[in-house]
Amino acid sequence: MFTGPIQDLIDELARLPGIGRKSAQRVAFHLLKSSDGEAKRLSDAIVTAKDRVRLCERCFNVADEAICEYCRDSRRDRTIICVVQEPPDIVAIERTREFKGLYHVLQGAISPIEGISPDDLRVRELLGRIQSPPEGVAVAEIIVATNPNTEGEATAMYLSRLISPVGVRVTRLASGLPVGGDLEYADEVTLGKALIGRRDLTD
Amino acid sequence: MFTGPIQDLIDELARLPGIGRKSAQRVAFHLLKSSDGEAKRLSDAIVTAKDRVRLCERCFNVADEAICEYCRDSRRDRTIICVVQEPPDIVAIERTREFKGLYHVLQGAISPIEGISPDDLRVRELLGRIQSPPEGVAVAEIIVATNPNTEGEATAMYLSRLISPVGVRVTRLASGLPVGGDLEYADEVTLGKALIGRRDLTD
Numbered sequence: 434m435f436t437g438p439i440q441d442l443i444d445e446l447a448r449l450p451g452i453g454r455k456s457a458q459r460v461a462f463h464l465l466k467s468s469d470g471e472a473k474r475l476s477d478a479i480v481t482a483k484d485r486v487r488l489c490e491r492c493f494n495v496a497d498e499a500i501c502e503y504c505r506d507s508r509r510d511r512t513i514i515c516v517v518q519e520p521p522d523i524v525a526i527e528r529t530r531e532f533k534g535l536y537h538v539l540q541g542a543i544s545p546i547e548g549i550s551p552d553d554l555r556v557r558e559l560l561g562r563i564q565s566p567p568e569g570v571a572v573a574e575i576i577v578a579t580n581p582n583t584e585g586e587a588t589a590m591y592l593s594r595l596i597s598p599v600g601v602r603v604t605r606l607a608s609g610l611p612v613g614g615d616l617e618y619a620d621e622v623t624l625g626k627a628l629i630g631r632r633d634l635t636d
Numbered sequence: 637m638f639t640g641p642i643q644d645l646i647d648e649l650a651r652l653p654g655i656g657r658k659s660a661q662r663v664a665f666h667l668l669k670s671s672d673g674e675a676k677r678l679s680d681a682i683v684t685a686k687d688r689v690r691l692c693e694r695c696f697n698v699a700d701e702a703i704c705e706y707c708r709d710s711r712r713d714r715t716i717i718c719v720v721q722e723p724p725d726i727v728a729i730e731r732t733r734e735f736k737g738l739y740h741v742l743q744g745a746i747s748p749i750e751g752i753s754p755d756d757l758r759v760r761e762l763l764g765r766i767q768s769p770p771e772g773v774a775v776a777e778i779i780v781a782t783n784p785n786t787e788g789e790a791t792a793m794y795l796s797r798l799i800s801p802v803g804v805r806v807t808r809l810a811s812g813l814p815v816g817g818d819l820e821y822a823d824e825v826t827l828g829k830a831l832i833g834r835r836d837l838t839d
Contacts, residue, residue: 434727435698435723435727436700436705437688437689437700438681438684438685438687438688438689438700439685439689439698439700441681441684441685442681442682442684442685444681445677445678445681446678446681448674448678449663449666449667449678450662450663450666451659451662451663452655452659452663456654456655458724459653459654460652460653460654460655461685462722462723462724463652463653464652464682464685464686465685465686465689465698469686471651472682472683472686473683473686474648475648475649475651475652475682476679476680476682476683477679478641478644478645478647478648478649479645479667479675479678479679480675480676480679481641481644481645482641482642482644482645482664482667482668483667483668483672483675483676484641485640485641486640486641486642486668495638495642495668497639497640497641497642502639519665520638520665521661521665524637524638
């Protein structure tokens, strides 16, 4: 154990997700050895991000204005909304360049184990966007892009049951073999999903 | 990619050692979701540590006063100095409770590949402590506790050649099998060192 300000810094760093005591110590000593400028920039970036970053009033993506860059972009298709769990999921989908609609960030997934119910998520707000679209353009499709795990699947099922009756198409990202993957090494659940979701090659 | 203050924070975090883009993003979103207090504490801890932490004038360990806690402690044996590469090595040695002497932090190891020569380390200051001890107590032994790798070994050899002629005993930490380890799984270099360094059981 160190003492004083070094130990305080190590303690604060070790609170961060994915950073253990060893990494926290390494980062702390890196900061102590780095230029004053570098340490100050990190310190300031934390405060500035906390001060200035807020959630988009429409889609709950992170934003530095009241409405985020995607909701502001008039070229994006307002008839289709992709529902994700967290803001970084948007970045992953944007990288595919396959989607030009709007987003909706639930801020999590339904998880009875962690005590997260639909009321803890931005579900009501999603329903609001469908029932009275802020720009008046009717929503035709909701793509549920929650994670392909128990919580994500439960959330997708819940949203499908909630939204389908309103008359909006609800779709789910395909599960299957990763591109470039090897069938021999695929786990049986993924392979099973790939079989069930098989497509005609005449497409 | 995000934009604005979030991306700035992710960029600054990703500069830290052992933190890749994915971890930086996870930490950034953790901070955004955390309480203002938690983020502020981390930000302040960085600035405070940079402001207040300095190097001990005698041993170059990190300290919040001019002289570090070990050099200040009058109960510690001034006749023996353990030489380490970095301050965290002191913490590791203290945990053994086997050493009650003083320390000297080189602030690195000799590495021709990285262009680090003895002049870049606190070698001159070590020699100064041996030749004119600040508290007048003659040094009898230098334990070289640099890392058991190429750079650490080279540094140990260099220090031995430099200090032995002064008439001070220079020792090196033993290399050998880790306690609790399994001979079958030991690498051949460690096993070789364990053989060479074997001891009489009558000790």
